[in-house]
Amino acid sequence: MANASPPGYYRTGGEGRPGSLTGSAYREVRRRVLHLELAPGARFTEKAVAGELGMSKTPVHEALALLAEDGFVEVLPRSGYRVSRVTLRSARELFDLHRALEQDAAAAVARRPAEVVAPVAREGAWVRDARPVEGPDAWLDRYTRLHLLLGELAGNRHLRRALGGTLHAHHRLLRLCVAAGGPHLRSIAGDDAPLLDALAAGDPNAARHAVHTRLTGCRERVLDALLSSDALLDVNIAGPTPGP
Incomplete structure (x- = not known):
């Protein structure tokens, strides 16, 4: 069995097996993790998952090994x-x-020709619509498609895969904020309109700045929401280790 990767390390290797039982098990367990149906820290067994999915243990065993490699679950020996x-x-x-x-x-x-960048504006048209998107699932679906498209059009398959993995982990944090009583996902994540403007203008520096500004603000709102969680109020804050 593969060892768990460090927290925050997401490669989504299980997605490389479409159509297989292992891939199906991988996607379903990951969905439960991302939708908080399996809460952070929740324990479960391979046998229980196999029974719930109606599968034999072999594909579930393989899927859980991949999920551990991708940082979604941790292996607890025995x-x-x-x-x-x-x-x-x-x-x-x-x-x-x-x-x-x-x-x-x-x-x-932003450095690519205008005809290559054009699909981003079409995919992101909802960003400029003041009407709220119904429900977190619908919002996250649109948000995911838009940001995965950046990875697709960047022309670097390694960057695309790494960005896709971090987006899934990012979404779990957004869901946790909403579950903790935070505002709508759109308010937490911030506004992508400046990014769309920078891409349309073909300005790489403005595109980098727009991403930095939005994700820096999102980071602060997410950390504030986590700090307001009752589960963290009693966590011991260890000071520096005294010297000799």
Whole structure:
């Protein structure tokens, strides 16, 4: 069994098996994690998942190994699995990685010909619509398609894969904020209109700045929401280790 990757490390390798039982199990368990049906820190067993999915243990075993590699779950030796926990450190590190990746992707897309960039404006038309998108699932679906398109058009398959993985982890944090009583996802995530303007103008520096500004604000709103969680109020804050 593969060891769990460090918190915040997402490669989404299980998506490379479309149509297989392993891929189906991977996507379903990941969906439950991202939708908080399996809460951060929740424990479960391979046998239980296989029974719920109506599958044999082999594809479920393979799927859970991939989910562990991709950072969604942690392997607990001789006692099953645990959904990767969310900590302030992991949230902060995830945002730093997401911001760096998306800045590079946005700058790369802004340098491309106008006909290549045009699909971004079509996909992101909803950003300029003041009417609210119904429900978190619908909003996240639109948000995901828009930002995954940046990875697609950047022309770097490694960047595309890394950005896709961080987006899934980012979405779990957004859902946690809403579950904790925060505002609508759109308010937490921030406004993508400046990014769309920069891409339309073919300005890589403005595109990088727009991503930096939006994700920096989103990071602060998410961390504030996590700090307001009752589950974190009693966490011990350890001071520096005394010297000799």
